[in-house]
Amino acid sequence: xxxxxxxxxxxxxxxxxxxxxxxxxxxxxxxxxxxxxxxxxxxxxxxxxxxxxxxxxxxxxxxxxxxxxxxxxxxxxxxxxxxxxxxxxxxxxxxxxxxxxxxxxxxxxxxxxxxxxxxxxxxxxxxxxxxxxxxxxxxxxxxxxxxxxxxxxxxxxxxxxxxxxxxxxxxxxxxxxxxxxxxxxxxxxxxxxxxxxxxxxxxxxxxxxxxxxxxxxxxxxxxxxxxxxxxxxxxxxxxxxxxxxxxxxxxxxxxxxxxxxxxxxxxxxxxxxxxxxxxxxxxxxxxxxxxxxxxxxxxxxxxxxxxxxxxxxxxxxxxxxxxxxxxxxxxxxxxxxxxxxxxxxxxxxxx
Amino acid sequence: xxxxxxxxxxxxxxxxxxxxxxxxxxxxxxxxxxxxxxxxxxxxxxxxxxxxxxxxxxxxxxxxxxxxxxxxxxxxxxxxxxxxxxxxxxxxxxxxxxxxxxxxxxxxxxxxxxxxxxxxxxxxxxxxxxxxxxxxxxxxxxxxxxxxxxxxxxxxxxxxxxxxxxxxxxxxxxxxxxxxxxxxxxxxxxxxxxxxxxxxxxxxxxxxxxxxxxxxxxxxxxxxxxxxxxxxxxxxxxxxxxxxxxxxxxxxxxxxxxxxxxxxxxxxxxxxxxxxxxxxxxxxxxxxxxxxxxxxxxxxxxxxxxxxxxxxxxxxxxxxxxxxxxxxxxxxxxxx
Numbered sequence: 001x002x003x004x005x006x007x008x009x010x011x012x013x014x015x016x017x018x019x020x021x022x023x024x025x026x027x028x029x030x031x032x033x034x035x036x037x038x039x040x041x042x043x044x045x046x047x048x049x050x051x052x053x054x055x056x057x058x059x060x061x062x063x064x065x066x067x068x069x070x071x072x073x074x075x076x077x078x079x080x081x082x083x084x085x086x087x088x089x090x091x092x093x094x095x096x097x098x099x100x101x102x103x104x105x106x107x108x109x110x111x112x113x114x115x116x117x118x119x120x121x122x123x124x125x126x127x128x129x130x131x132x133x134x135x136x137x138x139x140x141x142x143x144x145x146x147x148x149x150x151x152x153x154x155x156x157x158x159x160x161x162x163x164x165x166x167x168x169x170x171x172x173x174x175x176x177x178x179x180x181x182x183x184x185x186x187x188x189x190x191x192x193x194x195x196x197x198x199x200x201x202x203x204x205x206x207x208x209x210x211x212x213x214x215x216x217x218x219x220x221x222x223x224x225x226x227x228x229x230x231x232x233x234x235x236x237x238x239x240x241x242x243x244x245x246x247x248x249x250x251x252x253x254x255x256x257x258x259x260x261x262x263x264x265x266x267x268x269x270x271x272x273x274x275x276x277x278x279x280x281x282x283x284x285x286x287x288x289x290x291x292x293x294x295x296x297x298x299x300x301x302x303x304x305x306x307x308x309x310x311x312x313x314x315x316x317x318x319x320x321x322x323x324x325x326x327x328x329x330x331x332x333x334x335x336x337x338x339x340x341x342x343x344x345x346x347x348x349x350x351x
Numbered sequence: 352x353x354x355x356x357x358x359x360x361x362x363x364x365x366x367x368x369x370x371x372x373x374x375x376x377x378x379x380x381x382x383x384x385x386x387x388x389x390x391x392x393x394x395x396x397x398x399x400x401x402x403x404x405x406x407x408x409x410x411x412x413x414x415x416x417x418x419x420x421x422x423x424x425x426x427x428x429x430x431x432x433x434x435x436x437x438x439x440x441x442x443x444x445x446x447x448x449x450x451x452x453x454x455x456x457x458x459x460x461x462x463x464x465x466x467x468x469x470x471x472x473x474x475x476x477x478x479x480x481x482x483x484x485x486x487x488x489x490x491x492x493x494x495x496x497x498x499x500x501x502x503x504x505x506x507x508x509x510x511x512x513x514x515x516x517x518x519x520x521x522x523x524x525x526x527x528x529x530x531x532x533x534x535x536x537x538x539x540x541x542x543x544x545x546x547x548x549x550x551x552x553x554x555x556x557x558x559x560x561x562x563x564x565x566x567x568x569x570x571x572x573x574x575x576x577x578x579x580x581x582x583x584x585x586x587x588x589x590x591x592x593x594x595x596x597x598x599x600x601x602x603x604x605x606x607x608x609x610x611x612x613x614x615x616x617x618x619x620x621x622x623x624x625x626x627x628x629x630x631x632x633x634x635x636x637x638x639x640x641x642x643x644x645x646x647x648x649x650x651x652x653x654x655x656x657x658x659x660x661x662x663x664x665x666x667x668x669x670x671x672x673x674x675x676x677x678x679x680x681x682x683x684x685x686x687x
Contacts, residue, residue: 064494114674120490121422122634125626126670132623133667140660260619264502271495316510325510328502335495336485 003192005199009279014346018279021286029180030171036293038176042183044289046245049187051269051281052194053237058267059276060198061230062210064120066263067127070134071108071235073258075100075242077138077145080252084146084153093156097243101236108235112228135258150253155179159247183244190240195278197233206230207276268327272334274341283342288327296320370681371638373673374645381653389533394652400540402648403547404609408602409625409640410554411595417571417635417684419588421483424494425501426599426625427618428508432474433467433600434607434617435508438517440466448522456522464546467600474504475596479589501618508615516612543605550598551641558637567591571635571684627666631673633680642681646673 009018021044024031028041050072057063078100079093086092115126138145145151157163159182163175171177197203208216209223217223246252265288273284300320307315317325338345378395385391408430416422440463441448447459482500486492520526525539558564569577570584578584606621607613628647632639647666654665673681 058491062491064491114671121416121494122630124424124494125422125630129623129627129630129667129670133664136663140663264498267495267498313510317507319510321514322506322510324502325506328499328506331502332482332496332499335492335499339492 005192005196007195007199007278009343009347011347014279014343017283017346021282024286025184028184029177030169033171035176038180040289040293042180042245042248044285045184045187046241046248047266047269047285047289048282049190049241049244050238051266051273051285052191052278053234053241054266055270055275055278055281056194056198056206056230056234056237058270059274059278059280060203060210061206061227062120063116063227063231064124065127065231065234066124066260067111067131067134068234068238068266069258069260069263070131071104071238072242072245072262073134073138073254074104074107075239076246076252076257077242078103078239079243080151080153080246080257081144083155084151088154088156090156093243093247097240100239100243104235104239105232108232109228112231113224116224116227116231131258131260131263135254135260138258139254146253148254150251150256152251155247155250179248183248186244187241190237191278191282194233194237198278202226202229264324268331270341271331272327272341274343275339277340277343277347280341280343287342291323291327296323299323299326367682370677371642373681374642374649377646377649377653381649381657384657385653387533390656392534393536394656395649396534396536396544397540398648398652399645400537400544400547401609401652402645403544403551404602404605405621405624405628405648406641406644407547407550407605408599408621409628409644410550410637411591411598412625413629413632413635413640414567414571414637415588415592415595416629418567418574418584418591419487419570420490421487421493421588421592422490422634423483423497423592423595424622425478425497425504426595427620427622428501428504429471429475429596429599429618430603430606430621431508431613431615431618432504433471433603434519434613435512435517435615436467436470436600437463437604437607438512438519438613441519442517448520451523453524456524459522460542463604464601467604468597471600471603472593472597475593475599476589478504478596479592483592505615505618512613512615516614518612519607520611521608539609543609546601546605550601554637563587563590624666627670631670631680633677633683635684636680636682639680639682 009015025041025045029038032038032041050068054065054068057065057068075097078098079096082092082096082099086095111127111130115123139148141147142149154160158175159179160175163178165173167173198206205216205221205226208219209221209226213223216226242257246257249256269284269288270281271284272280272287273282274280297320299318303315303318303320306318316322334341340347382391385394408426412423412426441459444459444462447455450456478500482496483493486496521539521542525537525542528535528537529541530536556564558568566577566582566584566587570587574584603613603617606617610617624647628643629640630643631646632641632643646669650665650669651662655662677683
């Protein structure tokens with residue numbers, strides 16, 4: 001399987017799960033009709049790509065960055081502001097995406113050179129501060145970014161819901177349909193590219209640097225170069241994910257593009273799905289987004305049941321808004337007992 | 352040769368004085384831009400109080416890191432915890448806070464601070480034992496596990512206290528301002544300044560004048576050597592970690608009263624500020640942390656007055672400038 005860079009998901013349970021998720025996403029407009037289901041599928045796709053790019057840093061290079069969503073935001077704002085300022089057009093999308101990718105890589109290069117020389121912890125702290133500052137800047141410079149309200153914009157006509165050309169199997173073939181497949185196709189291509197990167201000699205060196213930076217350096221690899229390049233590649237992929245998401249949402253603002261809660265979500269997705277596997281991001285994103293959108297109703301019902309039984313505290317703990325509590329617990333358990341997450345656990349069962 | 356002679360023979364570490372003067376330099380540079388002396392003095396006094404509150408919250412974090420290489424990304428959760436514990440004391444005893452008697456006012460505040468210290472310290476103990484012990488020495492896992500812990504604590508706080516902000520007011524005696532001529536100072540800030548100074552002086556005395564302090568400083572310099580001499584550094588570390596959590600809780604009470612509300616999100620916001628302070632000061636250094644707190648508070652206040660748009664990122668700029676000048680912070684701890 002050359003297209004998977006000789007790194008196919010190993011073991012039958014994982015293979016089955018990956019095929020199910022991929023097929024589900026590829027056929028989402030046909031399998032799950034309705035606007036909400038398509039939104040969920042799009043979010044899974046984007047989060048999977050964002051998570052995969054984060055995994056390149058976290059799982060393969062062993063770098064903890066809290067500014068990853070910042071690059072996602074740079075991509076979003078690149079496309080969003082270009083479309084807002086110059087009007088809808090494919091050239092404008094390309095221009096905005098190119099600008100976003102370029103800025104993301106330059107910023108990543110600067111941050112990497114500035115802070116990757118020292119301990120991992122230092123990088124984590126510095127990126128947290130930088131991401132916070134960037135978030136504040138995006139909200140403050142409202143004459144450019146629209147501030148807290150963000151910017152809504154028009155996309156090319158082919159991608160608008162109003163653009164209809166017919167029906168196939170009872171599914172309307174309209175702009176939303178095309179927009180979904182645009183996001184999906186580009187995400188798949190970028191995911192395969194990331195898979196290629198982590199399975200290249202460069203990816204192997206990254207893992208060596210992660211395991212033992214001194215030994216890697218003694219063997220003649222410039223660890224700073226490798227870490228900085230990894231940061232740049234991951235940031236560019238994150239910016240691309242942000243650009244795709246902006247096109248889908250036709251809106252860009254701090255809540256959808258820069259919020260620190262997205263950063264926590266990505267972290268949770270990658271850790272629970274499985275660090276250093278890349279497939280973990282896909283499985284994690286699917287689980288996370290489905291849980292976010294559908295499981296909440298279920299625990300809401302449990303919460304009501306607990307409230308009826310006269311257990312107010314349990315009712316509070318099971319409240320739909322508190323679902324992050326349970327994910328946090330899962331996250332801690334995953335770090336202890338399953339460092340390679342769900343994917344790692346499934347891989348243990350070979351066929 | 353007696354012991355004291357040996358001490359005299361040892362070369363003393365050279366103390367660099369310039370980093371210690373940075374807050375003063377910043378203040379002097381800002382003065383001409385601000386103009387009038389009274390405004391300048393008011394701003395400076397106000398920012399000193401803010402700096403002391405930040406120091407209270409940050410000092411435990413930097414010490415724990417210096418000792419065991421453990422950086423707690425969940426430190427903010429203890430701040431929020433302290434703030435919520437304060438609401439538990441302040442709301443039922445609201446009458447004490449409204450009464451004109453200074454004694455009752457102080458008793459209320461003291462009770463809230465004590466409760467926050469006890470609860471945050473106890474949770475800190477559990478946090479250290481359950482979450483951090485299994486991942487000593489593994490940085491990546493430490494970062495992840497402490498983030499997971501802070502998510503859980505934050506969500507539990509929401510579940511227990513509800514998602515809305517809880518309003519909180521300082522006791523009646525500390526609500527208005529003192530004025531010395533043209534210079535105004537809120538009484539509450541004065542109180543925060545005093546509490547922060549007491550904690551700073553107490554910490555310095557504890558670290559420099561007691562056996563435990565000696566061991567802690569030795570542990571920061573060289574953990575293996577302290578262990579080789581037969582001291583259980585892990586026990587010492589639990590103490591330092593608990594103290595750090597308790598100080599974070601105490602700082603949370605002060606900050607919540609200063610802001611007039613308690614909310615779980617304050618932990619995350621302050622954590623960014625605390626990290627900047629700790630980085631500026633030099634990871635592991637208490638004196639550096641003190642200077643960093645003052646520097647950050649001064650710069651934030653002056654920038655807020657001179658260029659409000661810049662205020663929120665002024666701290667990041669300060670951090671970058673300090674790191675360009677001294678890449679390991681104002682007072683780097685040796686061996687790091």
